[in-house]
Amino acid sequence: MFDRRKFVGSAGIGLAGLMTGCAPRAVVSPSPGPIAVDGWTVLNDRPALDAEVSPLIDDIQRRAFRYFWEVTDEKTGMAPDRWPTPSFVSIAAIGFALTAYPIGVVHGWVTRAEAAQRTLTTLEFLTNAPMGDAPRGVSGYRGFFYHFLGSTRGYRFSLSELSTIDTALLIAGVLFAQSWFDDPADPVEARIRELAEQLYRAVEWTWIMPRAPLVSMGWHPESGFIRSDWDIYNEGMILYVLGLGSPTHPLPDGTWDRWAERFEASWGTRWGEEHLHFAPMFGHQYSHVWIDFRGIRDRYMAGKGIDYFENSRRAAYCQRNYAIENPGGWAGYGADCWGLTACDGPGDFAMTTAGQKREFFSYSARGPGERDDGTLAPTALLGSLPFAPEIIEPTVQAMYFRYGAQVYDKYGFLDAFNPTITRRPPEPFKHGELRLGTGWVDKDYLGIDQGPIVAMIENHRSGLVWDTMKKNPHIRRGLERAGFTGGWLS
CATH class of the missing domain: 1.50.10.140 (Glycoside hydrolase 144 (GH144))
Structure with missing residues (x-):
């Protein structure tokens, strides 16, 4: 079972801390000084930031x-x-x-x-x-x-x-x-x-x-x-x-x-x-x-x-509205799971899922109504954080808690994942693999x-x-x- 404390290293941040957005606690070490949850940052060397974010x-x-x-x-x-x-x-x-x-x-x-x-x-x-x-x-x-x-x-x-x-x-x-x-x-x-x-x-x-x-x-x-x-x-x-x-x-x-x-x-x-x-x-x-x-x-x-800037804010809301409407009937899409951009994909092939023949792509530029094949990219959210933090940060948090370690590894969220693909396609994946409970998951960072x-x-x-x-x-x-x-x- 995935331990939601794993992502912060040895110090750990409990579920309550993540949900409330509390600041991360430091591990107190006698030398060289307090160490941040990543296990390698000396907190004494970290200046105060202008805005707090969730752990x-x-x-x-x-x-x-x-x-x-x-x-x-x-x-x-x-x-x-x-x-x-x-x-x-x-x-x-x-x-x-x-x-x-x-x-x-x-x-x-x-x-x-x-x-x-x-x-x-x-x-x-x-x-x-x-x-x-x-x-x-x-x-x-x-x-x-x-x-x-x-x-x-x-x-x-x-x-x-x-x-x-x-x-x-x-x-x-x-x-x-x-x-x-x-x-x-x-x-x-x-x-x-x-x-x-x-x-x-x-x-x-x-x-x-x-x-x-x-x-x-x-x-x-x-x-x-x-x-x-x-x-x-x-x-x-x-x-x-x-x-x-x-x-x-x-x-x-x-x-x-x-x-x-x-x-x-x-x-x-x-x-x-x-x-x-x-x-x-x-x-x-x-x-x-x-x-x-x-x-x-x-x-x-x-x-x-x-x-x-306002135009980009509206574009973020457009993507969220599209996911809520979900005209393609893709798995996972909703108010708390969205994000389409250029990213890796499972491969270039067609296969039948849920009784419907669908087309999938490898690396491609995806967007609402354009080459959407159910592949979601966390960078579409995180790279838009300043535009609409009120909808993006809760979505990132929900995505993390829903899929956990299946999509989150050494350098954060893996590039992309596709919950619609839950079985092997007729030809090998170009990137990534199937992961239980999630679907197709890329194994790379871009x-x-x-x-x-x-x-x-x-x-x-x-x-x-x-x-x-x-x-x-x-x-x-x-x-x-x-x-x-x-x-x-x-």
Whole structure:
């Protein structure tokens, strides 16, 4: 039987403490001092936080941080796409890792010097990575990096694309490190700021606009520019802000407004209040990891009378309403069990469940009414915590108590699970396995899903990432060139 005290380590937090949201108790040790429930944090090194969270949320964030600290290569700073399955490197996961390290510092999970050295190692590896238009033996081209890199030398992995959005997520983490490591007397931190600036200035945003004013999704040395552009509302906000803020290769004036002209087709009311729809939840999360959109508005949102933060809040409620309605009749869905986004899935096959033939997918972007196959991803909830904590934290708690150790392990919630699949499919699972009482459960963690968890929990707790990025002149310049006004920009 699953012991609900297990997730907090040797100290244990009782059921009453979890349900009431009491702060975790420390194990008192004569030396070196009080130790937190994770068994490795010296509480004397933990400064007071601005907002309390439940012991479960605290543990989830700590475990998500440990994912980046422990599975990232300490000699290169390269972060794997997934773990424990052997994996190539994800450049977006590196951006999330760089964002996680200072969060570990403010909680006392690692020292500032340790985080600075890991960050410097990462930036040195990236700035020294070979660039060029050759199909092999390079890491990127014109300042952009390939989506996936090999785990040893950091060269392009297989036929992966030169990715604009994944480079943007990487650079967002780089600029966060630039602004957070601000000690003028520390040579390591000074070098971090210098390399961060170098990496950002190298990105040639204007080169990858074959169909201006839009930015292409990427490029292959074998075939040229990808035919798809960033042309609808989605996670591309961070990309356009960075491109507009560039001091060396800035996107042209009016780029944001020309892009936003296309948003109206995504505006609607299905499953909730009016908002810009993008079915998978990650599209409402990623840009918000680094930019506080509360109270600032571009021309499009000013015309709607809301901001993008409110839009993401409505998107979270939309997902919950969809799960309550549950038009697909998927097992487990309800007010206290929901969350659809891009994540692992059981595989690409069809099988009959409950007398109905259904189609299932492996890794896919899922959302209300789009490729929904009953697969739930905890990151859809936890990466949205600041938007709607009143519905998300109770859902996370209910999910934990319903499924327990079947879906919660070393680095927190496993990437995804599917309660509808309770027997083996006609072909082997691509990922994961069947687990009694739960259904299909992924066995991996994904860096791009762990990243929003650790960062957005911190934004909910203290606003650390948001407040740090407000000091970055590149971010401010990008937002202002996009036409954002009001709020903290004023």
